[in-house]
Amino acid sequence: MGVGDGDGGAAPGALSCRNLRKTFGGTVRALDDVSIDIAAGEFFTLLGPSGCGKTTLLRAIAGFEAQDSGSIHLGGQPLDGLPPPQRPVNTVFQSYAVFPHMTVAENVAFALEMQRKPRGMIAARVEEMLALVRLQGLGGRKPSQLSGGQQQRVALARALAAAPKLLLLDEPLSALDLKLRNEMRLELKRLQGETGITFVFVTHDQHEALTMSDRIAVMREGKVLQVGTPTEIYERPSLRFVADFIGEANLIAATRVAPGRFRLAGGEELAATEDAGPEGPVTLVLRPERARLAAPDDTEGQALTGTVDQVVYDGADTTYHLALAGGAGLRLRAPSHGGRAQARVGDGVRVRVEPAALRAVPD
Amino acid sequence: MRGRAILLVPSGLLIGVVLVLPLVMLLVISLMQRNPNGGIVWGSFTADAYISFLWERGFSGERELNWDYVAIFLRSLGLAGSATVTSFVIALPTALWMAFQPPKRRLLLVFLVTLPFWTNLLVRNYAWMLLLRVDGLFEQILHATGLLTGRLGILYTPTATAIGLTYSFLPFMLLPIYLSIEKIDRRLLEAAFDLGADRWRVLTRVILPLSMPGIAGGVVLVFIPGIGAFISPELLGGGKTMMVGNLIQAQFGYSRNWPLGAALAFVLLALVLAATYLHRVRFRSAP
Numbered sequence: 001m002g003v004g005d006g007d008g009g010a011a012p013g014a015l016s017c018r019n020l021r022k023t024f025g026g027t028v029r030a031l032d033d034v035s036i037d038i039a040a041g042e043f044f045t046l047l048g049p050s051g052c053g054k055t056t057l058l059r060a061i062a063g064f065e066a067q068d069s070g071s072i073h074l075g076g077q078p079l080d081g082l083p084p085p086q087r088p089v090n091t092v093f094q095s096y097a098v099f100p101h102m103t104v105a106e107n108v109a110f111a112l113e114m115q116r117k118p119r120g121m122i123a124a125r126v127e128e129m130l131a132l133v134r135l136q137g138l139g140g141r142k143p144s145q146l147s148g149g150q151q152q153r154v155a156l157a158r159a160l161a162a163a164p165k166l167l168l169l170d171e172p173l174s175a176l177d178l179k180l181r182n183e184m185r186l187e188l189k190r191l192q193g194e195t196g197i198t199f200v201f202v203t204h205d206q207h208e209a210l211t212m213s214d215r216i217a218v219m220r221e222g223k224v225l226q227v228g229t230p231t232e233i234y235e236r237p238s239l240r241f242v243a244d245f246i247g248e249a250n251l252i253a254a255t256r257v258a259p260g261r262f263r264l265a266g267g268e269e270l271a272a273t274e275d276a277g278p279e280g281p282v283t284l285v286l287r288p289e290r291a292r293l294a295a296p297d298d299t300e301g302q303a304l305t306g307t308v309d310q311v312v313y314d315g316a317d318t319t320y321h322l323a324l325a326g327g328a329g330l331r332l333r334a335p336s337h338g339g340r341a342q343a344r345v346g347d348g349v350r351v352r353v354e355p356a357a358l359r360a361v362p363d
Numbered sequence: 364m365r366g367r368a369i370l371l372v373p374s375g376l377l378i379g380v381v382l383v384l385p386l387v388m389l390l391v392i393s394l395m396q397r398n399p400n401g402g403i404v405w406g407s408f409t410a411d412a413y414i415s416f417l418w419e420r421g422f423s424g425e426r427e428l429n430w431d432y433v434a435i436f437l438r439s440l441g442l443a444g445s446a447t448v449t450s451f452v453i454a455l456p457t458a459l460w461m462a463f464q465p466p467k468r469r470l471l472l473v474f475l476v477t478l479p480f481w482t483n484l485l486v487r488n489y490a491w492m493l494l495l496r497v498d499g500l501f502e503q504i505l506h507a508t509g510l511l512t513g514r515l516g517i518l519y520t521p522t523a524t525a526i527g528l529t530y531s532f533l534p535f536m537l538l539p540i541y542l543s544i545e546k547i548d549r550r551l552l553e554a555a556f557d558l559g560a561d562r563w564r565v566l567t568r569v570i571l572p573l574s575m576p577g578i579a580g581g582v583v584l585v586f587i588p589g590i591g592a593f594i595s596p597e598l599l600g601g602g603k604t605m606m607v608g609n610l611i612q613a614q615f616g617y618s619r620n621w622p623l624g625a626a627l628a629f630v631l632l633a634l635v636l637a638a639t640y641l642h643r644v645r646f647r648s649a650p
Contacts, residue, residue, distance in 0.1 A: 062557060084556040097554040101572045110568075114559035162559065 010076035011040035013165045013198035015061070020070035022056055022222075030056040031067065032222035038200065038215075040075075043192050045201045047209040048219035049245070054202045057219075058168050061200065063087050074166060085114070090159035091168040095175060096151045098143045104130070104154050105139035111162035129157040132191065149180040153187075160195060169201045173208065185212055206246045210234060218242050234287075236274070240361045243285040250291070250330050252284040256360060266326015268304060272358035282360040288319065288333040290357035293342045294350040304351045306330060308343045318342075322349065393625035401619045412622035416630060432610070432627070436634075439606040442521060442596075443589030446528035450536040450585050451578070453529070458541035458577075459570070469545070476534050476541075484531060488598045491527055492518060495599070519601030527595030532588065536581035543577025544570060583642055587635050607631050 010016070015038040022031040030053045038044045046054035059065040061072055063084035072079045079087055090111065098107050105126050112122045130136055133153040143151050152172060159167055169188070173181045189212055192199045203209055209216050210230040217227045218241075226238045237243035244251060254262040260275040262284060270284065294303060309329075310321040313336065320343060322330045332351060334342060343349050393412050395403040417433070418426040461472045479487060494500045495518040505511035517523050547570060555565045571578075593608030602609065607627065614624025 064553060085559045085561055091554070091557045093550050093554060095550055097548065097550040099551060099569060111558040114564065158558065
């Protein structure tokens with residue numbers, strides 16, 4: 001997925017950030033040596049808790065913040081020093097930021113008018129954009145007459161109207177209610193497919209990131225911790241923080257005694273298929289759905305033993321909270337199977353843990 | 364509901380006693396004959412005062428058109444209008460600058476804008492006389508820098524009146540414009556920049572339309588009191604460039620023509636109400 005360092009032959013929508021640093025107030029490191037390459041046409045997500053620098057990175061790409069050092073190239077052309085109006089980049093803001101004094105059509109036409117495009121071309125393009133975001137016939141309305149979801153569509157149409165090479169989306173779904181958010185997720189994905197524009201999407205919602213992205217960069221304290229596809233990030237986290245932040249995870253303290261062999265605090269030994277690293281303390285990551293309760297007659301395979309502390313029925317799934325023999329807690333999730341619990345509170349159980357389901361990350 | 368209406372009694376009484384009652388008295392006075400020694404002749408209803416706004420009696424008793432009062436009204440409108448335009452031109456960039464200062468400094472700046480109110484308007488107009496008079500501070504500075512050799516000659520001219528009006532009413536233009544610009548969501552400005560607008564078009568396409576309620580408020584607050592102002596024309600205009608306010612004052616003062624003064628006040632009131640009505644029609648949607 002790598003893109004060359006600003007070589008002229010890069011695809012028009014490819015973004016390359018090199019060694020970006022930005023400090024606020026002399027002490028807060030918002031960007032700490034961030035390097036990211038985003039391919040043209042990619043749906044790329046910057047994911048992290050608030051204050052991780054994702055919004056600062058977005059604002060640096062848009063031109064609202066100047067990085068202290070490092071460079072940003074779009075399609076091989078440097079963006080550094082260009083003010084926002086001159087960047088072929090548009091933004092969808094968290095709060096929509098649609099112009100309240102203009103009609104929907106005037107909002108969508110804004111960027112094209114700034115480029116002094118002919119009137120007829122603008123009118124046609126506005127119609128096309130309104131159709132794209134499914135707001136046909138609402139061009140004459142004022143934003144105050146629209147729902148939140150519709151205003152968000154106006155913001156999208158407005159940002160896409162000038163056909164930017166790159167669309168930046170700053171937590172665009174966070175102001176919507178759950179149902180609308182799910183709807184807009186699919187909508188965004190469809191828009192990205194239809195326009196072929198590179199999307200850089202900022203969110204703190206790991207679920208959004210997993211379901212929409214081609215690739216995700218997980219950030220914390222101004223640093224990029226891991227870049228990968230949703231599957232890579234979820235299945236093969238490289239750090240304890242990534243494993244904890246993305247989805248649910250059992251984080252089990254252990255010691256690596258040999259490559260692929262780990263000893264837990266209670267003395268049990270576990271094997272992991274995929275492993276590399278020095279001996280010493282590690283954290284084992286086990287997704288709750290990757291462990292399963294063994295049948296009473298099942299004595300095969302790698303397993304841990306414990307007792308059931310709590311059973312939480314959640315509709316499709318049931319979560320079992322276990323206390324392991326060694327004292328540690330473990331969560332385990334299984335399909336509900338029509339509501340018949342596989343174990344009751346107080347039962348002693350055997351938990352099958354496949355070596356392929358375990359992953360060791362540095363402490 | 365009836366219980367809550369009691370809350371309105373104090374303000375209702377106040378408005379009745381200090382606004383409605385004097386207005387009714389003024390209306391009655393405007394419809395009486397004048398008493399040449401001052402005051403009016405009670406019980407002598409006549410529309411003479413309103414007629415004499417446009418027509419005066421010649422020597423032989425026939426009525427002739429007289430544009431003097433109309434001219435004074437037009438001059439008042441013109442001076443108030445030019446003070447409105449000038450203060451807008453000064454207030455807009457100032458308000459823009461103020462609105463983009465850090466929040467703490469903004470509070471200080473608003474305080475500084477209201478600072479002149481701590482001194483009496485009369486005193487401040489006298490101060491302008493000292494600045495503009497022959498051999499006053501402005502003339503001395505211009506002479507010292509060689510920019511002027513003769514007399515400045517501004518004091519006791521309509522220009523001095525306009526300067527005084529602009530100075531007196533500038534805060535009333537500045538504050539509403541500042542407040543409406545300060546209220547604009549900064550993300551709208553970022554969105555406009557992001558979509559390719561330069562500074563000028565962010566100003567004309569986003570900031571100005573969104574601060575229209577403040578601009579309209581400022582125009583009303585400067586223009587309407589400006590028409591009736593009488594301190595600045597009296598002191599800085601030297602009483603030579605009479606405005607409606609001075610004219611009315613004169614009728615109740617040395618001219619001893621109370622009915623005419625009252626009638627002029629009502630004509631002014633009608634003008635102001637008409638202007639307010641037009642403003643309401645134009646900005647009906649404004650909060």
